[in-house]
Amino acid sequence: MNQARDEYDVIVLGAGPVGENVADRTRAAGLSTAIVERELVGGECSYWACVPSKALLRPVLARAEARQVPGLRQSVGGALSATDVFAHRDKQVGDWKDDGALPWLESAGIDLVRGHGRLVGPQRVAVTSPDGSGGDERILTARHAVAVCTGTRASLPDLPGIADVHPWTSREATSSSSVPERLIIVGGGVVACEMATAWNGLGSRVTMLVRGSGLLERIEPFAGELVTETLREAGAEVRTGTSVKSLARPGGADGPVTVTLESGERLEADEVLFATGRTPHTDDLGLETVGLESGGWLTVDETCRVRDVPGGWLYGVGDVNHRALLTHQGKYQARIAGAAIGARARGVARLDTDRWGAYATTADEAAVPQVVFTDPEVAAVGLTAEQAEAEGRSIRVVDIDMGQVEGAVLYADGYRGQARMVVDLDRGHPIGVTFVGPGVSELLHSATIAVAGEVPIERLWHAVPSFPTISEVWLRLLEAYRG
Amino acid sequence: MNQARDEYDVIVLGAGPVGENVADRTRAAGLSTAIVERELVGGECSYWACVPSKALLRPVLARAEARQVPGLRQSVGGALSATDVFAHRDKQVGDWKDDGALPWLESAGIDLVRGHGRLVGPQRVAVTSPDGSGGDERILTARHAVAVCTGTRASLPDLPGIADVHPWTSREATSSSSVPERLIIVGGGVVACEMATAWNGLGSRVTMLVRGSGLLERIEPFAGELVTETLREAGAEVRTGTSVKSLARPGGADGPVTVTLESGERLEADEVLFATGRTPHTDDLGLETVGLESGGWLTVDETCRVRDVPGGWLYGVGDVNHRALLTHQGKYQARIAGAAIGARARGVARLDTDRWGAYATTADEAAVPQVVFTDPEVAAVGLTAEQAEAEGRSIRVVDIDMGQVEGAVLYADGYRGQARMVVDLDRGHPIGVTFVGPGVSELLHSATIAVAGEVPIERLWHAVPSFPTISEVWLRLLEAYRG
Missing domain, CATH: 3.50.50.60 (FAD/NAD(P)-binding domain)
Structure with missing residues (x-):
C-alpha cells in the first residue's frame, strides 16, 4: 500500500x-x-432517480402533448412500447454500470x-x-x-407487514422492467406524482393513497389540483386523507399485495410503492x-x-x-x-x-427551482404565496389562466394551465413564480433568472416574450400586476 | 352624421x-x-402570419419531436392529417372573420x-x-x-412573368387549404424557412431557392446550418447562391409554374412562394x-x-x-x-x-427576441457575435453543443442543437444568446430576461437550472465562460 x-x-x-x-x-x-x-x-440521481424517471416520463408526456395536437392526435392514441421505453431507460443509466x-x-x-x-x-x-x-x-x-x-x-414508515411485502421505493419504481397490472402508490409528493404519471402511462392501473388533502402540497395549490384532475382523467385513482395501517402478501412473493387502510378497507395490487420521504x-x-x-x-x-x-x-x-x-x-x-x-x-x-x-x-433560500414531470408539467421557483405570507412579507399575488395565452393554445389544443407570480412589494421584484401546464418545464428558467437576478418589475416590462410562445404568460402576469 | x-x-x-x-x-x-x-x-398576424403559420407548424414540430421519443416514435411515422391541421388553423384564425x-x-x-x-x-x-x-x-x-x-x-421582386403566375406570398402560404405536390420557395429568411418546414411536413416536395449562402442569415450561422441539415434530411431541397430570372405558367392558371434561374436552368412546381422581404x-x-x-x-x-x-x-x-x-x-x-x-x-x-x-x-435595440418555428427550433435574443463585433464591443463568445446536455438527451433521443452566449466584457452581462434545438422556444425567455435585465454573470451563477431540463445548457454556458 x-x-x-x-x-x-x-x-x-x-x-x-x-x-x-x-x-x-x-x-x-x-x-x-x-x-x-x-x-x-x-449516484442516486443517475441510476435510480432523476435520470431513469425522466426517461420513463418523457414518452408519457410527449404522447400526452401529441394527443393535443390536431392532425397528429389520431396516430398517438395507442399504447406506448414499454419494451422500447425500458431499453431507452437502461441505456440512459448505462445499464447500472x-x-x-x-x-x-x-x-x-x-x-x-x-x-x-x-x-x-x-x-x-x-x-x-x-x-x-x-x-x-x-x-x-x-x-x-x-x-x-x-x-x-427512501424512508419507509414502520407499518406491520411492510418488510414482508418488499415494497417498491423510488429505486424499484425507476428501475423496474415490468409493468405491474395494478400499482398502489403511497404518498402525494413529487416522486409519488411522477411515478403515478409514468406507470399509469405505461399501462398500470394506479391507485394513489395520500395522507394529506391533495397532491404536491409544498407547491401552489392549483398545481396539485391540475395534476389530480389529469391523473383521474387518465384512469388513475387518487384518494386523499387516506392512511395505510398494514400490508401483507398472503400468497407469498409472487402473489398480490394487500394494503389495509386505517378505515379497515382492503385494497389489492401487484406492487406497492412507498414515496413517503427521504432519510x-x-x-x-x-x-x-x-x-x-x-x-x-x-x-x-x-x-x-x-x-x-x-x-x-x-x-x-x-x-x-x-x-x-x-x-x-x-x-x-x-x-x-x-x-x-x-x-x-x-x-x-x-x-x-x-x-x-x-x-x-x-x-437555497431565495430561488430554488423545481420541475415536476407530470401531466401537466409543474414548474416553480422561490416562495409560494403562503410561504411569503408566513415570512411576513408584503406581497401582491397575480394569477393567470394559461389557457388564455395564445401561444399556449397554439401549442396544445384545449390547453389547461395556470400561472402565479408573487411580487415582494418592498423589493419590487418577483420572489416566487409557478407555472402549471404542458410545455412549461423550459419556461421556468426565465422565472429563476428573474427571482435570483432580482430583476425589477419595471425592467421585466422590457423583457419581451416572443409571439406566439407560451412565454407570453409573462406579459399577462405583468399586465395583471399593473392592472 | x-x-x-x-x-x-x-x-x-x-x-x-x-x-x-x-x-x-x-x-x-x-x-x-x-x-x-x-x-x-x-391584422396580418392573426389571419395571415404568426397565428396560422404556428397552427400549421406545431403539428409538424410535435411529430418531429415525437419521432425522437423511444416507445412513441413508431406510432408517429406516418403522414399528418392535413384536413385536421387546416381545420384547426381555420379555427385559430376565426375563419378569417x-x-x-x-x-x-x-x-x-x-x-x-x-x-x-x-x-x-x-x-x-x-x-x-x-x-x-x-x-x-x-x-x-x-x-x-x-x-x-x-x-x-410582402414585397415581390420585379421579375418577368411574376404577375402571371400568381405567386404565393406569406398570405397564401399560411391560408392555403390544399397541399401543393411541388412547392418552390424563393427566399431563405424566417418566413421561407418556416413555410418550408410546414409544407414539407404536410407532404409537399419543397425546393428552396436562396440567393445568399445559407438560411437565416441574420441569426448566428449555426442556426441556418442546422435547419438546412434537417430540411434536407426531411426531403426538401435547399439551393443556395441561386437567383430567379423569370417565371411562367405555360399551361395557364391550372398548370404548373416554371421557374427559370439565372443559370438558365428551369424548375417546375405547382406553386411558387416568394418570401423575399416586406414593404x-x-x-x-x-x-x-x-x-x-x-x-x-x-x-x-x-x-x-x-x-x-x-x-x-x-x-x-x-x-x-x-x-x-x-x-x-x-x-x-x-x-x-x-x-x-x-x-x-x-x-x-x-x-x-x-x-x-x-x-x-x-x-428594440438591446434585446429583440425571436423564435423561428423550424425543426430544430431557433431562438435568439440580442446581438449575434458578428453584430457585437461590428459595434466595436469587447466581447467573449462561448459555444455549447446542446447534444451534451443531459436534459436535452432525455428530451429527444439523438438531440442535435447548439447554443451561443455573447458576453459584453465591459458590462459583464450577456448581450446576445442563441439556442437551436428541439424544445428551445420556451427557453428563450430566460435569455431575454438576462439580456434585458442586464443580469451580471456572477448573479447568473445563482440562477440554478433544474435538472434534468434543457435549461441546464445555461450551466454549461457559464462553465465554458469561466473556463
Missing part, C-alpha cells in the same frame, strides 16, 4: 453529482482530491476509492471494501477538508467520532461547512444538509462549497459570503 | 395587434380613441371605424368605405395623436399631406413619435418604423407609445426616455 497516496487535500464521501462537483472544484483549485463511493459513480463515469474522474485527476467510507476522528476517513467483509481497511487523511455528499435514501445517508459515516449525532441532517453555514466542528474541516453538501433536496441545488452547493474549500486552503482571509456572494448558497 | 363623434383624442390607423395595444393604452389613459381598419380587426375581436374593442371603449384611413393634413384623417368606391368619406380629427400602425405587406404599408396613407414621403419607413424616436413632424402628434408604431419587424416587438412599442401619448396629453413635462426608462423602446 502506498502510504503517500493516502493523504489528500480533500476527501469527498459519495460520488453522486454533488460529490463529483465538489471534487471538480477542489481539483480546479489545485487540491489533491479523493472521492469515496461504495455503489456507483454517478458506472464505466461511463470513470474517464471523467480520471481526466479531472480525481482519485476514486471504492468502498464504504466513514470518519474515524477529525480529518480521517476509513474505507472498507464494498463487499462489506470489513477487511482491507484503508485510512485516508484530509489536509484541508472532508465533504460529506452521501445524500439520502439522510448519515447513519454509518462515523459522525459520532467527531462529536456529531449519527443519522441526522447536517447543519451547515452558507458555504456548506458543518457548524460546530472544531477546525472547520467538515462540509455537508447536497441532500445531507437538508437545505434543498434537489440534484441541481446540490450541484449548486457543490460548486460553492468546492470553491470555498479551495479559497480557504489558499489562505484567503475573508470569503464573500454576503447575500448572492460568490461563496454563499443564497439561492 | 354625428359631427361630435368625429373628433377623438387619438386616432389609430390599423387594428392589428400593434394598433390594438396603442388604443388599449390610450383608452387606459382616459383618452377617447378611434381605430381605423380596412380589412380585419386583428373578425367577429371574435369586436367584443374586446367594445369593452375597452374603443370606436372601430371600418374603412381606408389616410391623412388629409395635420391631425386629420379621412376614412373612405372599404369597398373602395370613394364615396361616404368621413373626416376624423385627433386632438392629441395619430398613430400609424399599418404594418407591412411598409405607408404608400396610401396621405403622408405627403403632412410633409413626409409616401411609401417609406417612418423614422421615429424612442417613444415611436415620428421625427420631423411639427407639433409631434404623429406616431409610427410597429413594423412601419422598421425598428424590429416582429409582432411582439410591435406590441411592446405600442405599450410604450400608447403610454407616452397618454402622458403627453396629460401635460407631463418630461417623460423618462432614458435607457430602459418607462417611455423608451430600449429593447
Whole structure:
C-alpha cells in the first residue's frame, strides 16, 4: 500500500453529482482530491432517480402533448412500447454500470476509492471494501477538508407487514422492467406524482393513497389540483386523507399485495410503492467520532461547512444538509462549497459570503427551482404565496389562466394551465413564480433568472416574450400586476 | 352624421395587434380613441402570419419531436392529417372573420371605424368605405395623436412573368387549404424557412431557392446550418447562391409554374412562394399631406413619435418604423407609445426616455427576441457575435453543443442543437444568446430576461437550472465562460 497516496487535500464521501462537483472544484483549485463511493459513480440521481424517471416520463408526456395536437392526435392514441421505453431507460443509466463515469474522474485527476467510507476522528476517513467483509481497511487523511455528499435514501414508515411485502421505493419504481397490472402508490409528493404519471402511462392501473388533502402540497395549490384532475382523467385513482395501517402478501412473493387502510378497507395490487420521504445517508459515516449525532441532517453555514466542528474541516453538501433536496441545488452547493474549500486552503482571509456572494448558497433560500414531470408539467421557483405570507412579507399575488395565452393554445389544443407570480412589494421584484401546464418545464428558467437576478418589475416590462410562445404568460402576469 | 363623434383624442390607423395595444393604452389613459381598419380587426398576424403559420407548424414540430421519443416514435411515422391541421388553423384564425375581436374593442371603449384611413393634413384623417368606391368619406380629427400602425405587406421582386403566375406570398402560404405536390420557395429568411418546414411536413416536395449562402442569415450561422441539415434530411431541397430570372405558367392558371434561374436552368412546381422581404404599408396613407414621403419607413424616436413632424402628434408604431419587424416587438412599442401619448396629453413635462426608462423602446435595440418555428427550433435574443463585433464591443463568445446536455438527451433521443452566449466584457452581462434545438422556444425567455435585465454573470451563477431540463445548457454556458 502506498502510504503517500493516502493523504489528500480533500476527501469527498459519495460520488453522486454533488460529490463529483465538489471534487471538480477542489481539483480546479489545485487540491489533491479523493472521492469515496461504495455503489456507483454517478449516484442516486443517475441510476435510480432523476435520470431513469425522466426517461420513463418523457414518452408519457410527449404522447400526452401529441394527443393535443390536431392532425397528429389520431396516430398517438395507442399504447406506448414499454419494451422500447425500458431499453431507452437502461441505456440512459448505462445499464447500472458506472464505466461511463470513470474517464471523467480520471481526466479531472480525481482519485476514486471504492468502498464504504466513514470518519474515524477529525480529518480521517476509513474505507472498507464494498463487499462489506470489513477487511482491507484503508485510512485516508484530509489536509484541508472532508465533504460529506452521501445524500439520502427512501424512508419507509414502520407499518406491520411492510418488510414482508418488499415494497417498491423510488429505486424499484425507476428501475423496474415490468409493468405491474395494478400499482398502489403511497404518498402525494413529487416522486409519488411522477411515478403515478409514468406507470399509469405505461399501462398500470394506479391507485394513489395520500395522507394529506391533495397532491404536491409544498407547491401552489392549483398545481396539485391540475395534476389530480389529469391523473383521474387518465384512469388513475387518487384518494386523499387516506392512511395505510398494514400490508401483507398472503400468497407469498409472487402473489398480490394487500394494503389495509386505517378505515379497515382492503385494497389489492401487484406492487406497492412507498414515496413517503427521504432519510439522510448519515447513519454509518462515523459522525459520532467527531462529536456529531449519527443519522441526522447536517447543519451547515452558507458555504456548506458543518457548524460546530472544531477546525472547520467538515462540509455537508447536497441532500445531507437538508437545505434543498434537489440534484441541481446540490450541484449548486457543490460548486460553492468546492470553491470555498479551495479559497480557504489558499489562505484567503475573508470569503464573500454576503447575500448572492460568490461563496454563499443564497439561492437555497431565495430561488430554488423545481420541475415536476407530470401531466401537466409543474414548474416553480422561490416562495409560494403562503410561504411569503408566513415570512411576513408584503406581497401582491397575480394569477393567470394559461389557457388564455395564445401561444399556449397554439401549442396544445384545449390547453389547461395556470400561472402565479408573487411580487415582494418592498423589493419590487418577483420572489416566487409557478407555472402549471404542458410545455412549461423550459419556461421556468426565465422565472429563476428573474427571482435570483432580482430583476425589477419595471425592467421585466422590457423583457419581451416572443409571439406566439407560451412565454407570453409573462406579459399577462405583468399586465395583471399593473392592472 | 354625428359631427361630435368625429373628433377623438387619438386616432389609430390599423387594428392589428400593434394598433390594438396603442388604443388599449390610450383608452387606459382616459383618452377617447378611434381605430381605423380596412380589412380585419386583428391584422396580418392573426389571419395571415404568426397565428396560422404556428397552427400549421406545431403539428409538424410535435411529430418531429415525437419521432425522437423511444416507445412513441413508431406510432408517429406516418403522414399528418392535413384536413385536421387546416381545420384547426381555420379555427385559430376565426375563419378569417373578425367577429371574435369586436367584443374586446367594445369593452375597452374603443370606436372601430371600418374603412381606408389616410391623412388629409395635420391631425386629420379621412376614412373612405372599404369597398373602395370613394364615396361616404368621413373626416376624423385627433386632438392629441395619430398613430400609424399599418404594418407591412410582402414585397415581390420585379421579375418577368411574376404577375402571371400568381405567386404565393406569406398570405397564401399560411391560408392555403390544399397541399401543393411541388412547392418552390424563393427566399431563405424566417418566413421561407418556416413555410418550408410546414409544407414539407404536410407532404409537399419543397425546393428552396436562396440567393445568399445559407438560411437565416441574420441569426448566428449555426442556426441556418442546422435547419438546412434537417430540411434536407426531411426531403426538401435547399439551393443556395441561386437567383430567379423569370417565371411562367405555360399551361395557364391550372398548370404548373416554371421557374427559370439565372443559370438558365428551369424548375417546375405547382406553386411558387416568394418570401423575399416586406414593404411598409405607408404608400396610401396621405403622408405627403403632412410633409413626409409616401411609401417609406417612418423614422421615429424612442417613444415611436415620428421625427420631423411639427407639433409631434404623429406616431409610427410597429413594423412601419422598421425598428424590429416582429409582432411582439410591435406590441411592446405600442405599450410604450400608447403610454407616452397618454402622458403627453396629460401635460407631463418630461417623460423618462432614458435607457430602459418607462417611455423608451430600449429593447428594440438591446434585446429583440425571436423564435423561428423550424425543426430544430431557433431562438435568439440580442446581438449575434458578428453584430457585437461590428459595434466595436469587447466581447467573449462561448459555444455549447446542446447534444451534451443531459436534459436535452432525455428530451429527444439523438438531440442535435447548439447554443451561443455573447458576453459584453465591459458590462459583464450577456448581450446576445442563441439556442437551436428541439424544445428551445420556451427557453428563450430566460435569455431575454438576462439580456434585458442586464443580469451580471456572477448573479447568473445563482440562477440554478433544474435538472434534468434543457435549461441546464445555461450551466454549461457559464462553465465554458469561466473556463
